[in-house]
Amino acid sequence: MSGLLTVLMVIAAIIVLIFVGLFFSFLSIWIRALTSGAPTSVFTLLAMTLRRVPPKVIIDARIQLVKAGLSLDTDSLEAHYLAGGHVKQVVNALIAADKANIELSFQRAAAIDLAGRDVYEAVRTSVNPKVIDCPDPTKGSSMLDAVAKDGIRLLVKARVTVRANLDRLVGGATEDTIIARVGQGIVSAIGSSNTYKDVLENPDNISRKVLNSGLDAQTAFEIVSIDIADVSVAGVSGAREVANVGALLETERAEADKKIASGRSGRPPRHGHRGRAGNARAGAGDAIQGHRSTGGSAARHCGIFPQRQPGHYGLLSDAKHRR
DSSP, X not given: OHHHHHHHHHHHHHHHHHHHHHHHHTHHHHHHHHHTTOOXXXXXXXXXXXXTOOHHHHHHHHHHHXXXXXXXXXXXXXXXXXXXXXXXXXXXXXXHHHHTTOOOOHHHHHHHHHTTOOHHHHHHHHHSOEEEEESOGGGTOOSEEEEOTTSOEEEEEEEEEEXXXXXXXXXXXXXXXXXXXXXXXXXXXXXXXXXXXXXXXXXXXXXXXXXXXXXXXXXXXXXXXXXXXXXEEEOGGGOOSEEOHHHHHHHHHHHHHHHHHHHHHTSOOOOTTOHHHXXXXXXXXXXXXXXXXXXXXXXXXXXXXXXXXXXXXXXXXXXHHHO
């Protein structure tokens, strides 16, 4: 009987030691939660450990919310952690939205986080709009190509200021869609311009036309403004460098005139100012003269006409001599 009692006492001592060890392992977390106004029982901390949820992450997040004037139970934080969410990002987003007077519930913040979006960055973008380059220079192209109705190719760079729309952040299109739509709108607006000069004189007309097209529909952002950062005429022979349009057109016109003049210099020289008709008449006269000379020589060779005697000139002299 005494042996059984001894065994039971040993088992009880082991259990007590386990609980004491667990208590001291959670002691710092429990004391921190108690002194921060977010008290949590030791059994709750033990249950978190058994569910493989780090108690430090949950308790620190709850303390942060309580200190910011927000209240949230540990069960919601645990559920979000077990679902694969980022508890720290959601808590920071809730605090930032509350300080900026933006309505954001924990359920929406958790849904945005579980959808793969950075909810804290979304709240920051909603407060402080961000600027997107169009086109994206990291994708290899730094300028948009557009051609006006007069055939002049323009190179354009735009900057798009966007604000995150928390209501459409889940399921809304990303920044790539904004860049593609803005680029398409700029190319279309320039293509509808009569001359490139209209674009160079009033680039704000292009940005205003694109902004009024409602390009942010079904996206996670709201377009605040579209600004044309750079617009220039494309270089010669498809070059990407910026060119002075006046100098470029004058240079191309001079090259064209030079080629025309070079082509004309290869023709036979003109005689006076007779032109083409005078040249044709001169060529016909030369042909007739040649025909006469050839015919007279052949006739004299056959004996039809006698040879000219010295001192006699022309056909009239030959006729007198025959008489």
